[in-house]
Amino acid sequence: xxxxxxxxxxxxxxxxxxxxxxxxxxxxxxxxxxxxxxxxxxxxxxxxxxxxxxxxxxxxxxxxxxxxxxxxxxxxxxxxxxxxxxxxxxxxxxxxxxxxxxxxxxxxxxxxxxxxxxxxxxxxxxxxxxxxxxxxxxxxxxxxxxxxxxxxxxxxxxxxxxxxxxxxxxxxxxxxxxxxxxxxxxxxxxxxxxxxxxxxxxxxxxxxxxxxxxxxxxxxxxxxxxxxxxxxxxxxxxxxxxxxxxxxxxxxxxxxxxxxxxxxxxxxxxxxxxxxxxxxxxxxxxxxxxxxxxxxxxxxxxxxxxxxxxxxxxxxxxxxxxxxxxxxxxxxxxxxxxxxxxxxxxxxxxxxxxxxxxxxxxxxxxxxxxxxxxxxxxxxxxxxxxxxxxxxxxxxxxxxxxxxxxxxxxxxxxxxxxxxxxxxxxxxxxxxxxxxxxxxxxxxxxxxxxxxxxxxxxxxxxxxxxxxxxxxxxxxxxxxxxxxxxxxxxxxxxxxxxxxxxxxxxxxxxxxxxxxxxxxxxxxxxxxxxxxxxxxxxxxxxxxxxxxx
Amino acid sequence: xxxxxxxxxxxxxxxxxxxxxxxxxxxxxxxxxxxxxxxxxxxxxxxxxxxxxxxxxxxxxxxxxxxxxxxxxxxxxxxxxxxxxxxxxxxxxxxxxxxxxxxxxxxxxxxxxxxxxxxxxxxxxxxxxxxxxxxxxxxxxxxxxxxxxxxxxxxxxxxxxxxxxxxxxxxxxxxxxxxxxxxxxxxxxxxxxxxxxxxxxxxxxxxxxxxxxxxxxxxxxxxxxxxxxxxxxxxxxxxxxxxxxxxxxxxxxxxxxxxxxxxxxxxxxxxxxxxxxxxxxxxxxxxxxxxxxxxxxxxxxxxxxxxxxxxxxxxxxxxxxxxxxxxxxxxxxxxxxxxxxxxxxxx
Numbered sequence: 001x002x003x004x005x006x007x008x009x010x011x012x013x014x015x016x017x018x019x020x021x022x023x024x025x026x027x028x029x030x031x032x033x034x035x036x037x038x039x040x041x042x043x044x045x046x047x048x049x050x051x052x053x054x055x056x057x058x059x060x061x062x063x064x065x066x067x068x069x070x071x072x073x074x075x076x077x078x079x080x081x082x083x084x085x086x087x088x089x090x091x092x093x094x095x096x097x098x099x100x101x102x103x104x105x106x107x108x109x110x111x112x113x114x115x116x117x118x119x120x121x122x123x124x125x126x127x128x129x130x131x132x133x134x135x136x137x138x139x140x141x142x143x144x145x146x147x148x149x150x151x152x153x154x155x156x157x158x159x160x161x162x163x164x165x166x167x168x169x170x171x172x173x174x175x176x177x178x179x180x181x182x183x184x185x186x187x188x189x190x191x192x193x194x195x196x197x198x199x200x201x202x203x204x205x206x207x208x209x210x211x212x213x214x215x216x217x218x219x220x221x222x223x224x225x226x227x228x229x230x231x232x233x234x235x236x237x238x239x240x241x242x243x244x245x246x247x248x249x250x251x252x253x254x255x256x257x258x259x260x261x262x263x264x265x266x267x268x269x270x271x272x273x274x275x276x277x278x279x280x281x282x283x284x285x286x287x288x289x290x291x292x293x294x295x296x297x298x299x300x301x302x303x304x305x306x307x308x309x310x311x312x313x314x315x316x317x318x319x320x321x322x323x324x325x326x327x328x329x330x331x332x333x334x335x336x337x338x339x340x341x342x343x344x345x346x347x348x349x350x351x352x353x354x355x356x357x358x359x360x361x362x363x364x365x366x367x368x369x370x371x372x373x374x375x376x377x378x379x380x381x382x383x384x385x386x387x388x389x390x391x392x393x394x395x396x397x398x399x400x401x402x403x404x405x406x407x408x409x410x411x412x413x414x415x416x417x418x419x420x421x422x423x424x425x426x427x428x429x430x431x432x433x434x435x436x437x438x439x440x441x442x443x444x445x446x447x448x449x450x451x452x453x454x455x456x457x458x459x460x461x462x463x464x465x466x467x468x469x470x471x472x473x474x475x476x477x478x479x480x481x482x483x484x485x486x487x488x489x490x491x492x493x494x495x496x497x498x499x500x501x502x503x504x505x506x507x508x509x510x511x512x513x514x515x516x517x518x519x520x521x522x523x524x525x526x527x528x529x530x531x532x533x534x535x536x537x538x539x540x541x542x543x544x545x546x547x548x549x
Numbered sequence: 550x551x552x553x554x555x556x557x558x559x560x561x562x563x564x565x566x567x568x569x570x571x572x573x574x575x576x577x578x579x580x581x582x583x584x585x586x587x588x589x590x591x592x593x594x595x596x597x598x599x600x601x602x603x604x605x606x607x608x609x610x611x612x613x614x615x616x617x618x619x620x621x622x623x624x625x626x627x628x629x630x631x632x633x634x635x636x637x638x639x640x641x642x643x644x645x646x647x648x649x650x651x652x653x654x655x656x657x658x659x660x661x662x663x664x665x666x667x668x669x670x671x672x673x674x675x676x677x678x679x680x681x682x683x684x685x686x687x688x689x690x691x692x693x694x695x696x697x698x699x700x701x702x703x704x705x706x707x708x709x710x711x712x713x714x715x716x717x718x719x720x721x722x723x724x725x726x727x728x729x730x731x732x733x734x735x736x737x738x739x740x741x742x743x744x745x746x747x748x749x750x751x752x753x754x755x756x757x758x759x760x761x762x763x764x765x766x767x768x769x770x771x772x773x774x775x776x777x778x779x780x781x782x783x784x785x786x787x788x789x790x791x792x793x794x795x796x797x798x799x800x801x802x803x804x805x806x807x808x809x810x811x812x813x814x815x816x817x818x819x820x821x822x823x824x825x826x827x828x829x830x831x832x833x834x835x836x837x838x839x840x841x842x843x844x845x846x847x848x849x850x851x852x853x854x855x856x857x858x859x860x861x862x863x864x865x866x867x868x869x870x871x872x873x874x875x876x877x878x879x880x881x882x883x884x885x886x887x888x889x890x891x892x893x894x895x896x
Contacts, residue, residue: 180639182635182637182639183639183641185600185602185626185633185635185639186633186635186639186640186641186697187641187652188601188602188625188626188627189600189601189626189627189629189631189632189633189698190627190632190652190653190697190698190701191627191628191630191653191655191701192627192652192653193627200652201641204641204643205641205642205643207643
């Protein structure tokens with residue numbers, strides 16, 4: 001039970017590594033890449049911090065306070081909701097005899113396949129004014145019925161809760177599974193009753209994982225653009241977007257961003273702390289925990305809850321998009337030509353999406369290599385942190401940061417596909433680093449040395465030893481970045497060159513104007529292309545897959 | 550005092566992997582009983598039955614005159630007053646050593662505090678109350694687990710392989726400490742082990758378990774001298790068996806004739822048990838002929854030598870000799886058995 005790992009102090013070569021030409025090249029390229037990745041964000045922070053005091057003062061009164069209130073209220077409510085929902089569902093799946101839990105278990109994570117702005121859009125088209133529900137009720141009852149509005153706080157809360165509970169759910173399931181049954185037995189042998197055991201043993205043991213999952217939800221809400229924009233609830237991301245897209249005033253946007261970055265960083269640091277501490281506690285247990293038998297009524301209530309969650313997160317979005325798609329096929333709208341939703345156009349958008357996402361994934365892995373190699377082989381992790389700056393930051397923010405840099409230094413790149421691709425790379429660079437480091441960790445130097453002692457050249461060793469061992473991790477990392485870039489919305493909206501529409505952009509604009517039939521085809525195609533995500537979720541059970549915001 | 554404090558009657562439990570029992574066992578108040586057996590013999594399951602983590606399919610369990618489990622009655626583990634020290638201690642990782650010990654004490658704060666201090670002192674850990682389990686060594690963790698169980702004033706204390714997670718060089722010390730402590734507390738204790746040395750050193754009586762059944766429960770001395778079954782004979786210490794046949798009131802074996810303690814019909818086939826310390830060796834001079842045995846192996850064991858001797862019949866016996874004895878490998882020896890009436894087991 002030696003849980004405290006003591007690390008032997010390691011001699012760090014800092015300047016010494018510059019003495020060997022190979023090491024120097026590696027160090028310098030790693031430094032250059034990390035700097036390029038982190039620069040836009042650092043510059044945004046710099047612009048925000050050095051903005052005139054009067055600007056801060058005005059913004060504080062007029063914008064910052066209400067925005068802070070809105071963002072924090074939503075983040076808090078969503079976190080609380082997804083904690084309750086995630087833990088409850090995890091408990092039902094892991095520790096009760098709920099019928100069909102083997103099927104529901106993975107299905108409850110499958111909602112991650114649908115980008116969350118899509119969930120929002122289809123919910124609006126269903127519940128919203130003149131939406132499917134109102135119209136069908138009208139046909140049924142013959143009188144007009146008004147459904148309570150979905151716009152605003154409540155709608156945003158509901159959709160974001162549906163979008164983020166899987167993070168808590170996966171972490172809580174893993175934590176429940178790794179709980180040592182002996183803990184509860186020990187408590188019982190000491191005379192403790194069920195309630196005492198739950199509050200004094202089980203809950204404290206789960207707490208680190210739950211806190212980590214909850215904070216992940218909070219960070220997610222702060223970074224979200226699509227859902228809050230679609231549901232017209234103003235948070236930081238929406239405000240920054242408006243500043244950038246409408247007025248194109250960079251200084252206030254930078255100030256807002258600085259506050260948002262600070263908020264996110266605080267949550268991220270907190271999350272990493274808690275997660276690190278949490279892992280301390282867990283030990284693989286040999287025996288599964290005893291299963292709780294549900295009574296007749298609680299079984300139906302539980303099935304109802306699972307059904308409701310699956311309906312809201314999976315069945316309704318897919319069903320409604322299918323409905324609109326069929327509607328568009330059966331009754332072609334004359335304006336459809338304007339919207340360019342012919343098959344050829346659709347392929348063009350898909351092509352744009354695939355090209356930019358694939359290029360970004362490849363580029364990210366190439367750029368991550370020197371940093372990861374240096375981190376794993378020479379135990380120098382300083383640049384890893386720097387290069388992960390884009391992690392979990394809102395896409396809006398990265399777009400703003402890139403706009404700042406390109407505008408000033410390389411205006412020729414501004415509004416090109418490459419600016420967009422670079423935004424993806426920054427945004428998802430931490431996935432590339434994690435995948436490459438994980439892969440390299442599987443190839444100890446000793447293996448390469450052994451291969452060389454058996455008479456293979458450097459290139460031969462690479463081809464026959466290193467690459468085959470690293471490849472699976474790189475493949476998983478590539479897929480993860482590709483899928484996340486494929487569904488990226490806000491940065492794409494802000495940075496895409498004119499005429500370069502991706503699937504998310506197309507469906508977003510069409511839905512924004514109320515042309516749901518025209519949004520349906522790109523939406524379905526996007527969901528189809530995202531299906532490999534199911535496999536990643538199954539393999540990793542990792543909460544790294546983003547909903548796209 | 551001399552009443553059965555803990556009693557298992559015809560207890561049976563069928564689990565996925567194996568079946569335990571039917572098994573009966575009685576332990577007196579204040580007694581220290583070891584459950585000894587190879588892995589997979591059901592030792593831990595037996596403890597879990599007593600603690601109430603498993604429910605027997607048949608039979609009854611009584612603690613201090615109260616039935617805690619039978620066909621109709623069932624007392625939950627938290628109401629049994631049975632303290633359990635788990636094999637890997639199962640300390641609550643989110644609580645300090647002091648809070649762990651306090652977990653089972655239901656009383657006012659001042660009383661709890663005093664009790665925790667008293668128990669930590671008892672197990673020699675005063676001053677470590679604020680430490681978390683992962684900040685303690687294996688031995689310290691074990692003592693916290695023990696203190697935690699004792700704090701709840703259990704009627705019966707159960708220890709599951711208490712020393713298996715400790716470093717080998719720490720075990721004898723912890724064993725001696727535990728023995729002293731348990732003797733002082735006069736607490737009825739059952740502990741599970743697969744280590745004979747441990748059982749022999751600590752226990753008043755040892756219950757030998759094999760494949761879910763109780764082979765014998767007895768004092769260490771009697772287990773060794775008078776094993777009830779062949780399994781016990783083989784499991785406790787070294788034992789070799791010689792094929793024997795009753796002929797003319799004598800037990801004929803490869804090492805000569807023995808007398809039988811009980812009359813057996815002519816021609817009965819039996820196994821005759823021979824312990825290494827009963828086997829005498831004698832070096833042969835070249836003129837002495839072939840002798841009975843050939844030295845095939847030699848092994849040192851705590852200052853003695855254990856020789857393996859192959860007999861002309863192909864059977865093998867072992868002989869314990871002082872360190873100075875000299876019998877070269879592959880040399881021929883004369884083999885004699887000291888006892889006249891060895892233990893015999895039907896074949």
